[in-house]
Amino acid sequence: MFKRVIVWFRNDLRVHDHAPLFYASQKAEEVIPVYCFDPRNFGKVNLEIDKTGNHRARFLIESVDNLKNNLVNLGGDLVILQGKPEELLVDIAKKYQVDAIFFSEEVTSEEKKVELNLEGHAWKHGIKTTAYWQSSLYNIQDLPFPVMQTPEVFTQFRKECEKFAKVQPTLPTPKQIKFPNNLNDLGEMPELSTFGLKEPDHSSRSVLVFKGGETEGIRRLQAYFWEKDLLKVYKETRNGLLGSDYSSKFSAWLSMGCLSPRFIYEEVKRYEKERKKNQSTYWLIFELIWRDYFRFICKKHGEKVFQLGGIKNNVDKWSRNENYFWRWANGETGIPFIDANMRELNETGFMSNRGRQNVASFLVNDLGIDWRWGAMYFESQLIDYDVCSNWGNWMYVAGVGNDPRENRYFNIMRQAQNYDRKGDYIRHWIQELAEIPGFDIHQPFELSTSQLKNYKVVLGSTYPHPLVRYKAWI
Ligand SMILES: Cc1cc2nc3c(=O)[nH]c(=O)nc-3n(C[C@H](O)[C@H](O)[C@H](O)COP(=O)(O)OP(=O)(O)OC[C@H]3O[C@@H](n4cnc5c(N)ncnc54)[C@H](O)[C@@H]3O)c2cc1C
Numbered sequence: 001m002f003k004r005v006i007v008w009f010r011n012d013l014r015v016h017d018h019a020p021l022f023y024a025s026q027k028a029e030e031v032i033p034v035y036c037f038d039p040r041n042f043g044k045v046n047l048e049i050d051k052t053g054n055h056r057a058r059f060l061i062e063s064v065d066n067l068k069n070n071l072v073n074l075g076g077d078l079v080i081l082q083g084k085p086e087e088l089l090v091d092i093a094k095k096y097q098v099d100a101i102f103f104s105e106e107v108t109s110e111e112k113k114v115e116l117n118l119e120g121h122a123w124k125h126g127i128k129t130t131a132y133w134q135s136s137l138y139n140i141q142d143l144p145f146p147v148m149q150t151p152e153v154f155t156q157f158r159k160e161c162e163k164f165a166k167v168q169p170t171l172p173t174p175k176q177i178k179f180p181n182n183l184n185d186l187g188e189m190p191e192l193s194t195f196g197l198k199e200p201d202h203s204s205r206s207v208l209v210f211k212g213g214e215t216e217g218i219r220r221l222q223a224y225f226w227e228k229d230l231l232k233v234y235k236e237t238r239n240g241l242l243g244s245d246y247s248s249k250f251s252a253w254l255s256m257g258c259l260s261p262r263f264i265y266e267e268v269k270r271y272e273k274e275r276k277k278n279q280s281t282y283w284l285i286f287e288l289i290w291r292d293y294f295r296f297i298c299k300k301h302g303e304k305v306f307q308l309g310g311i312k313n314n315v316d317k318w319s320r321n322e323n324y325f326w327r328w329a330n331g332e333t334g335i336p337f338i339d340a341n342m343r344e345l346n347e348t349g350f351m352s353n354r355g356r357q358n359v360a361s362f363l364v365n366d367l368g369i370d371w372r373w374g375a376m377y378f379e380s381q382l383i384d385y386d387v388c389s390n391w392g393n394w395m396y397v398a399g400v401g402n403d404p405r406e407n408r409y410f411n412i413m414r415q416a417q418n419y420d421r422k423g424d425y426i427r428h429w430i431q432e433l434a435e436i437p438g439f440d441i442h443q444p445f446e447l448s449t450s451q452l453k454n455y456k457v458v459l460g461s462t463y464p465h466p467l468v469r470y471k472a473w474i
Helices: 019-027 054-073 085-095 109-124 154-164 214-227 231-237 251-255 261-274 279-306 322-329 336-348 353-366 371-381 387-398 412-419 424-429 438-442 449-454
Strands: 002-009 028-037 079-082 100-104 128-132
Touching (some): 002 019, 019 028, 019 100, 019 128, 028 085, 054 214, 054 371, 085 109, 109 128, 154 279, 214 261, 231 261, 231 279, 261 279, 279 387, 322 353, 322 371, 336 353, 336 371, 336 412, 336 438, 353 371, 353 387, 424 438
Parallel strands (some): 002 028, 002 100, 028 079, 100 128
């Protein structure tokens, strides 16, 4: 039994199914939950892009705030710090005679480095550290292969996990958290301006009002599964583009750990028992296995997932045309399907899976631009940015991952035909084209100047000429 334990919260901003919190509440007389805003996660990176953009930063602040409330409801509280966790946590531990620091283990290099520094620093001061694995559906210990032998191909990974591994039950939320009563400096919640960011405008066009925090995440699950009863049609609707209900939208809450994947799994199982079991209910779990797959692949391959050649060491020739890149990023390529998706991302911090695949393929395959620029831009903008899912998916699209299908080329016009035949998605996001009827809205560059005039469009003025055009699209 410990006298005092710090629980360091990272991308696990919840009290349900939380291993460090659960074990601390069992093993320690008093628990000090801490969250640390690390300045290294903010500020500018290459191309003057914000490492964390304002949508995600806002979601993060809301999630930390909600975590604090949920801890207070359990009798605890949350200490909020700003600085390097590896230094500040040890300072607090020394000040309040803490015996151990419990935290959730991460996968990729930046996060690992912080963990290692913390462990080294704490050890020097006689403070124990314990890392718990908890970010995936399948526990790392339960994989039917050593993680360094994770199958390269998703289907093999999935089949082995489904056959030989078991999803562990969720851990109960602690009934009570005993917080030391002599701890009076609880720190302050930062504002977006602390990180040099502006408050994002509220978008009335967003698929959903994404509000950070465990409470909202559970509310979304409750609505999607139980109130709207949508899980049973997920497989048919999941490739949609418009509205709140075509897919679960769990990703933002999953990426900050506001929702535990095992909790979702248990709710799917309950739904299957109480409502319906079909291909759709299975498919949501299937997608969560994709999430696991990228996590374990990133663990296996380390730094490679951030390098140009990726896992394949496939150093093709990539362009670094900044002008083209920014036209892509700003939604000004002159190709409506790309622009609409990028505008949605910039305005709301979210984009559908179908959209992500198309804009990523367009950047790397049609424009030939360094895929890491795209991944970096998504990292900044996505409200649901998850290091493994993002860099893993980008590698995949760029053909430097481990996809056995060589060509991940998406034919933009064919995709538009399949997923937005009437052009409603474009009309929603590109006002200046809104008057063009039907599918024509996807290809204003195919219309004559007089036709365009009827629709109040002047290419090169009200909407850009297309950056590129391929015969293959027609
Ligand atoms: C280029 C690119 C970048 C991406 N970057 C991210 C990212 O940073 N963070 C992120 O969470 N997802 C990422 N994805 C995966 C996927 O697009 C999103 O998870 C999904 O669109 C989120 O919407 P949803 O929660 O409604 O998904 P649903 O369709 O409801 O799926 C349920 C959950 O399954 C998981 N999932 C679904 N598809 C994938 C996938 N392809 N890879 C990994 N997990 C998946 C997610 O956790 C998702 O919340 C990326 C995909 C591409 C092509």
